[in-house]
Structures are given as C-alpha cells and as structure tokens.
Amino acid sequence: MSQSTLILECTEADLRKAGELIRAGQLVVFPTETVYGLGANALDPQACRKIFQAKGRPVDNPLIVHLSSLEEIPAYTQKVTDIHRKLMERCMPGPITFVLPKVPEIPDIVTAGLSTVAIRIPSLEEARRLISYAGVPIAAPSANLSGEPSPTTFEMAYHAMAGRVAAIVKGRMCEVGLESSVIRIDKNRLELLRPGYVTFETLLELGKEFGLDVIDLSQVSQEKPLSPGTKYTHYKPKASVYLFSSLEDILNPLITIPSSTRILCTKQSGSKETFDKIVALNIETVVFENTQDYARHLFFQFHRADREGINTVLAFYPPPEGIGLALRNRLIKASGGRFV
Ligand code: AMP
Numbered sequence: 001m002s003q004s005t006l007i008l009e010c011t012e013a014d015l016r017k018a019g020e021l022i023r024a025g026q027l028v029v030f031p032t033e034t035v036y037g038l039g040a041n042a043l044d045p046q047a048c049r050k051i052f053q054a055k056g057r058p059v060d061n062p063l064i065v066h067l068s069s070l071e072e073i074p075a076y077t078q079k080v081t082d083i084h085r086k087l088m089e090r091c092m093p094g095p096i097t098f099v100l101p102k103v104p105e106i107p108d109i110v111t112a113g114l115s116t117v118a119i120r121i122p123s124l125e126e127a128r129r130l131i132s133y134a135g136v137p138i139a140a141p142s143a144n145l146s147g148e149p150s151p152t153t154f155e156m157a158y159h160a161m162a163g164r165v166a167a168i169v170k171g172r173m174c175e176v177g178l179e180s181s182v183i184r185i186d187k188n189r190l191e192l193l194r195p196g197y198v199t200f201e202t203l204l205e206l207g208k209e210f211g212l213d214v215i216d217l218s219q220v221s222q223e224k225p226l227s228p229g230t231k232y233t234h235y236k237p238k239a240s241v242y243l244f245s246s247l248e249d250i251l252n253p254l255i256t257i258p259s260s261t262r263i264l265c266t267k268q269s270g271s272k273e274t275f276d277k278i279v280a281l282n283i284e285t286v287v288f289e290n291t292q293d294y295a296r297h298l299f300f301q302f303h304r305a306d307r308e309g310i311n312t313v314l315a316f317y318p319p320p321e322g323i324g325l326a327l328r329n330r331l332i333k334a335s336g337g338r339f340v
C-alpha cells in the first residue's frame with residue numbers, strides 16, 4: 001500500500017484542498033491541539049475502513065468523530081440533555097470527548113458496532129477550519145501505526161503516514177501532546193472513561209457546579225472495557241520503557257543500567273543530591289520543568305529516542321494529580337507496566 005502523499009500547509013487554500021480530499025473519500029493527516037489525527041469522512045464507511053488499514057488498527061476500536069462547532073452535535077447524536085448541552089458549552093472546543101447515543105447516519109465501522117459515538121471539537125482553529133471546509137464530520141484516531149506513540153509533530157506524522165494517505169497538513173508541534181479525556185454522562189453521573197488532558201480535578205469542579213457525581217471508570221478493569229481502545233497495547237516506542245517513581249530508584253546498586261539508556265524526568269523527580277549522583281553516572285537525562293511539560297513532550301521523546309537508536313528509556317512515573325493521571329495511563333501502556 002503506497003500512494004503519493006501531498007504535503008499541505010495551514011493556508012486557507014490548502015485547508016480547503018484538504019477538506020475536498022476528505023469529502024472525496026481520501027485520508028488526510030491533520031494537526032489538532034492534542035495529537036495529529038488521521039482523518040476520513042465519518043459518514044463514508046469505505047473511507048473510514050481505510051483508516052483501519054492505514055494504521056493496522058483493530059476494527060473493534062472505535063474512532064472519535066471530530067466536528068467544527070456545537071451546532072453540528074444534534075445531527076450526529078441522540079439524547080443530548082440539558083446537562084450535556086451546558087457541559088459541552090463549557091468544555092468545547094477542547095481536548096475532551098463526549099460519548100452519546102449515535103444516529104443511524106454514523107456507520108458501524110466508526111463506532112465498532114456500538115450504539116454510541118464519541119464526539120470532539122478540537123480547539124486548534126486550523127483543525128476546525130479543515131472540518132468546516134470538508135463539510136462532513138471527520139473520524140480521526142491518532143496518525144500513528146497502531147500500538148506506536150501518537151505523533152505530536154509534523155515530522156512524526158510524516159514518518160508514520162507518508163505513502164499511506166492522500167495528504168498531510170503541516171502544523172506546529174501539538175500544544176497538549178496527549179489525547180483527549182473521554183467522558184460520558186449517565187443520569188446524574190459524569191464518568192471518565194479515558195484520562196486525558198482535561199484533568200479529573202477539573203471534572204470534579206464541573207460536577208460540583210452542575211450537580212453531578214464524578215467517577216473515574218478508567219482505572220476499573222472490566223471484562224468488556226467501556227472505552228474499547230483502552231484494552232490495547234499503545235504508545236510503545238521501539239526502545240524498552242521502564243518506569244520509576246523516584247530518581248533514587250535508579251541509584252539502587254542492584255540495578256544494571258544498559259548502555260544507550262536515556263532518562264525522562266521532571267525537576268520534581270528527585271532531590272538535588274540525587275540529580276547530582278545521576279549526573280555522575282553519566283546517563284543521558286532529559287529534565288522537564290513540570291508534569292505538564294513532560295506530558296506535552298512524552299511521545300516526541302519516544303520518537304526521538306527511536307530515531308537516535310536509544311535502547312532503553314527510563315521514564316518517571318508522576319503522582320496521579322492533574323495531568324499526571326493521563327500521563328501515568330500512557331506510561332503504563334508504553335512500558336507494559338514494568339518498573340526498574
Ligand atoms: P484514539 O483515537 O486512539 O485516541 O482512541 C479513541 C478512544 O475513544 C478509544 O479509547 C476508544 O475506546 C474511545 N471511544 C471511541 N468511541 C467510543 C464509544 N462509542 N464509547 C466509548 N469509548 C469510545
């Protein structure tokens with residue numbers, strides 16, 4: 001499967017061209033604030049099937065449908081309550097995805113046969129302009145081969161998808177760098193199905209304001225996962241990833257550090273003395289200012305490690321506060337849950 005791939009810029013003319021390609025049933029990679037997406041016309045089952053082929057994605061992993069404005073939501077979803085509307089007005093556009101009953105126009109391939117559909121409005125303006133030029137909703141998972149880290153730069157998206165798609169829209173590095181939070185509302189309960197950029201603390205505050213109980217269902221292991229994609233291996237670089245909760249763990253004399261190892265951590269990962277000892281060990285170390293910055297660059301650092309032939313990545317496992325919860329989720333998948 002190889003086709004010539006057009007590189008487009010974020011100009012009006014190019015976004016219009018990208019929209020036309022989507023409407024014509026082609027695949028187009030485009031930037032969003034979370035990660036680069038691999039888009040197809042969500043109303044065209046043939047086009048959506050190409051997404052699964054290009055990524056090697058299991059067909060029981062449903063896609064998120066991207067819209068350009070709140071006004072489009074009633075055309076593709078059912079049972080939108082007042083509380084949904086209020087929350088959507090507050091959170092959208094943004095890195096949050098709502099799961100709602102679907103209309104028959106959304107094909108089964110998009111939702112993996114589920115009766116619900118996941119809806120998101122990206123906050124990146126270029127993404128919304130592309131969707132409105134397409135004139136159709138865009139189904140888009142991340143633009144990586146299934147199982148690999150999500151692309152957060154044009155170069156990463158190009159590396160993964162050149163030759164597999166009709167066009168790639170070249171944007172800047174993604175501001176967020178992690179996928180959206182997936183939620184649903186069931187009666188008076190707001191349920192988090194997949195942790196993402198919108199934190200659990202933020203959802204708790206929204207719950208308080210709108211009179212909803214907020215629960216995290218993403219940690220609960222279910223025989224039939226509520227967010228089907230969460231059961232798959234994900235985000236894995238070629239390098240082996242091991243986690244650590246504190247830099248001190250790496251100093252344990254019983255641990256052998258392989259050559260060609262890189263540490264990813266934040267300034268909060270250890271004391272000043274520990275950092276000094278790590279420097280003395282001569283292991284290459286990337287230190288992020290804070291967890292937010294770490295989250296934004298995690299996938300890029302995985303890609304970079306692979307390109308530079310790094311064999312082992314030791315990655316700090318942050319506390320579960322704020323964006324730390326989503327970062328822990330991605331790190332557990334990338335490492336297979338292995339700690340140093
Ligand atoms: P990705 O596009 O790889 O970020 O994955 C999309 C995520 O949204 C996956 O974890 C899916 O399981 C989840 N998702 C998509 N549609 C639904 C749905 N109808 N119900 C629950 N989760 C969904």
Ligand code: MG
Pocket residue numbers: 141142150
């Ligand atoms: Mg993905």
